[in-house]
Amino acid sequence: QKEVEQDPGPLSVPEGAIVSLNCTYSNSAFQYFMWYRQYSRKGPELLMYTYSSGNKEDGRFTAQVDKSSKYISLFIRDSQPSDSATYLCAMKGGSEKLVFGKGMKLTVNP
Amino acid sequence: ETGVTQTPRHLVMGMTNKKSLKCEQHLGHNAMYWYKQSAKKPLELMFVYNFKEQTENNSVPSRFSPECPNSSHLFLHLHTLQPEDSALYLCASSQDAKGLYGYTFGSGTRLTVV
Numbered sequence: 590q591k592e593v594e595q596d597p598g599p600l601s602v603p604e605g606a607i608v609s610l611n612c613t614y615s616n617s618a619f620q621y622f623m624w625y626r627q628y629s630r631k632g633p634e635l636l637m638y639t640y641s642s643g644n645k646e647d648g649r650f651t652a653q654v655d656k657s658s659k660y661i662s663l664f665i666r667d668s669q670p671s672d673s674a675t676y677l678c679a680m681k682g683g684s685e686k687l688v689f690g691k692g693m694k695l696t697v698n699p
Numbered sequence: 700e701t702g703v704t705q706t707p708r709h710l711v712m713g714m715t716n717k718k719s720l721k722c723e724q725h726l727g728h729n730a731m732y733w734y735k736q737s738a739k740k741p742l743e744l745m746f747v748y749n750f751k752e753q754t755e756n757n758s759v760p761s762r763f764s765p766e767c768p769n770s771s772h773l774f775l776h777l778h779t780l781q782p783e784d785s786a787l788y789l790c791a792s793s794q795d796a797k798g799l800y801g802y803t804f805g806s807g808t809r810l811t812v813v
Contacts, residue, residue, distance in 0.1 A: 597739055623801050632703070632789050632804030633742075677742070679801075686755070687798055689742040 592616050595678055595690025604699050608665040612678035612690045615659065619680040619688075622654050624663045627675045627692065636676075637663060668697045702726065705790050705805035712780065713813055720775040720808045722790030728803070730796040731773045733765060736787040736807070748773060749796035780812045 595612045602608055610624075620641055625633035637652040639645045639661075645652045651664040661680070665672055677692040703724045712718050724731065733745040747755035748767040762784075764776040773790055787809050791802040 593741070621799055625801075625804075630806070630809075632705075632791075632806045634804065635801040638801055681798070683799075684797065686744055686747070687802065691739060691741050 592688050593678065593680065593690045595693060597691045597693060599694040599696065601696045601698060602668055604668060604670060604697055606668050606697070608668050608672070608695060608697075610663040610665075610676050610678075610693050610695070612661050612680075613659055614661070614680060614688075616680075616682065616685075616688075617656075617659070618682035618685065620683065621681050622652070622661050623679045623687075624650075624652055625677040625679060625689075627677060629674075633677055670697050670699050672697050703790055703792055703803050703805035705788075705808055707808060708806065709809045709811075711811045711813060712777065714780060714782075716780075717776070717778040719777065720788055720790075720810075722773040722775075722805055724771055724773075724790075724792040724803070724805075726792055726803060728792035728794055729770050730793045730798065731767060731770070732791040732793075732802065733773065733775050734789040734791060734804075736789055742789070746775075747796065754796060777810075780810075782812050785810055785812045 622639045624637040626636045627633040642656045649666045653662045675692040675694045678690040681687045730749045735743040746765045766774040787807045789807045790805045793802045
């Protein structure tokens with residue numbers, strides 16, 4: 590079993606839709622959870638950061654971590670064409686290296 | 700200029716060529732990383748430098764040779780590459796080697812080996 594599993598998609602939704610992106614993981618030592626957004630021909634940029642379990646909200650974006658299920662999610666409300674990008678989950682324990690998912694390519698159609 | 704800057708943005712090289720990728724960060728970070736990004740695969744960590752010292756070599760072939768002259772600059776020297784080495788090479792930095800608050804990435808160098 591891979592350490593981090595992420596469906597690579599692609600996912601296509603209409604403008605205004607609620608988008609749900611997910612990752613599962615196997616390493617119970619992971620405590621730091623991140624979502625990166627990568628636009629075409631750019632490097633990944635940190636979008637959301639969560640420590641341990643719980644929810645974190647930033648504007649239209651909500652990150653959720655369920656450590657009991659080893660499952661993390663990123664929700665995008667009122668999705669916009671400018672949200673079209675590849676979204677990568679990433680996570681780590683205290684002293685381990687950052688482990689990335691494969692990335693999910695999202696297209697929001699106007 | 701701020702953030703992490705990588706040059707060149709695109710590079711095409713033959714299998715017998717020698718070239719170098721450059722990365723520079725203006726964030727005052729102490730740790731720098733090289734990653735390889737290929738289609739439909741997770742980011743692959745190649746090298747880690749902390750305070751100019753290499754702390755991790757993730758079983759990378761010797762045809763890739765990193766160099767870190769100071770905490771702000773990182774190079775990746777390339778020689779006798781193979782076509783399967785074609786990928787996006789990303790440089791990243793973090794405040795320290797623990798990277799608990801994530802990494803800042805450059806825009807990458809798109810490398811094509813012909």
